Amino acid sequence: GGALRMNAGTRTEWIGSRVVSLTTFQPGRGLLRRRGDEIAWGYRESSLAPDEVVLECELAAEPADPFAVRDKMESILARRKAAQPLSEATCGSVFKNPEGASAGKLIEQAGLKGARVGGARVSEVHGNFIVNDGTATAADVLALMKAVRDEVQKASGVRLEPEVHLVGFSERARG
Ligand SMILES: Cc1cc2nc3c(=O)[nH]c(=O)nc-3n(C[C@H](O)[C@H](O)[C@H](O)COP(=O)(O)OP(=O)(O)OC[C@H]3O[C@@H](n4cnc5c(N)ncnc54)[C@H](O)[C@@H]3O)c2cc1C
Structure with missing residues (x-):
């Protein structure tokens, strides 16, 4: 939830760029479902309302070789x-x-x-x-x-x- 609200990321990529859809709850408005591109994603910020709670999110990823993915994760972690x-x-x-x-x-x-x-x-x-x-x-x-x-x-x-x-x-x- 915090990663989405804060648009967590690195110098090269932000989680917001991967969001296909987001389901939130806002008091007084109830459940809200939006496409990722309906939300403004900035540097460690998003356009989610202050009282909006993230409940669910759908992220897009491309199929890749699991060994290559593990290698990349391990080298980033080592760095x-x-x-x-x-x-x-x-x-x-x-x-x-x-x-x-x-x-x-x-x-x-x-x-x-x-x-x-x-x-x-x-x-x-x-x-x-x-x-x-x-x-x-x-x-x-x-x-x-x-x-x-x-x-x-x-x-x-x-x-x-x-x-x-x-x-x-x-x-x-x-x-
Ligand atoms: C060692 C370390 C390294 C880190 N490296 C990075 C990094 O490289 N890049 C980066 O971006 N961040 C980094 N972080 C910070 C990290 O992104 C955040 O700690 C994490 O993503 C926050 O997620 P959280 O769910 O723990 O949110 P919290 O820290 O609990 O909350 C963050 C904010 O989001 C709000 N929030 C939490 N849950 C929800 C929800 N469900 N709906 C709406 N709002 C919510 C909170 O009220 C708060 O304002 C690092 C942290 C540590 C400790």
Whole structure:
């Protein structure tokens, strides 16, 4: 559900481009069924209404050799294991990649790998991942996100926008 709402993907492909049809429920409107191309799919966003819940989705795929598919999956996973802290507690990428740039690179160039607030720290493996060492609070993570955003803006002039949704903070606390 979250992958569809957020149009999860990589630099080369998004799940939205594979959606043939989608069934959702919206309070007051009931069950809604739409073709995938009736939904606007953007970078980590979709035109689904905020109170719309995804129930079912039909995806298109092409037949392919199972061994080739497994090979591709394994090589992508190996690349990710080398470049992302997959064995630690993270929520994946924290900031969106700005147009034509990499959030992780900008964070690294600002010298922020290893930066820490309480139990939250910027991963040494990938600058766009925040690791919870087991004791981090949501406030630690938010404070670190703000520090990273401000330092990157100072260093490069780019203002990073969060990819993750912040839940349970007031508008003021989100800053
Ligand atoms: C190590 C790691 C690597 C990752 N790599 C990538 C990556 O390469 N690319 C990428 O795009 N993402 C990546 N992610 C993030 C990943 O896409 C999301 O965590 C996942 O797709 C979210 O799906 P979820 O169902 O867990 O949604 P949640 O995280 O639970 O929710 C995400 C949002 O969708 C909403 N939502 C959840 N379910 C529904 C539903 N049924 N109907 C409507 N709205 C719903 C939630 O309210 C929330 O706003 C990574 C995460 C981790 C931890």
